[in-house]
Amino acid sequence: MEPLELLIIAVVAVAALAIILSRRSSYKSHVQQLAPAKPKRQLVVGTWSREEVAKHATADDLWLIIKDQASGVAKVYDVTDYVEEHPGGMAIMYNAGGDATEGFHGPQHPPTVHELLKDYCIGTLAHA
Template sequence: ALFVLPKSRNKGKAKEASSNAKSVTFRSYTKEEISAHNTRTDCWVIIKDKVYDVTSYVEEHPGGDAILNNAGGDSTEGFFGPQHGFRVFEIIEDFCIGELKHS
């Protein structure tokens, strides 16, 4: 007998769609608050006083684990390094969750 297994084609797509469609509440975060998100499974960075949750991008990053250089801290200097072309400055905005609170 020949069994045809159903293909679960949209599994990956559904995941992608839901992660892109997440609703984000923008707010201000203190440095202390941001610094708690400093691992590869929970990675926030500050770039020019804005806060980005790049967790979902850690495994995608063409520059590898270098994205974790300043996990939970300020990545501005490294982010504007010569390795990043202009496109990167647009992509990063998809990950913005708010701004740095100045205390």
């Protein structure tokens, strides 16, 4: 083989390797985005009043009430550790410390978000 042919083959091989590695990196990043984030801190489970939930209404301490559509049970979620990872940015703060049922069940959330939310459940809402 001529040196020019070897050079061309080497360039093509390096380019192909670069494409493969970039796709692999992109795939890994995509898989990590799909993997549910886990709370970083210990969550205290119990029954919570609306007044107690309302005390947790900042990005550094965020609780939400979301009613389960199937059972009708209103559950309380401590999503503090998820705020920075929320794909919708700070939209997660719209109902901070309150009822986020309508927003949560909106068309912007894929079905997989229900599985992710389970990790943040800290109990149920007490009936007033």
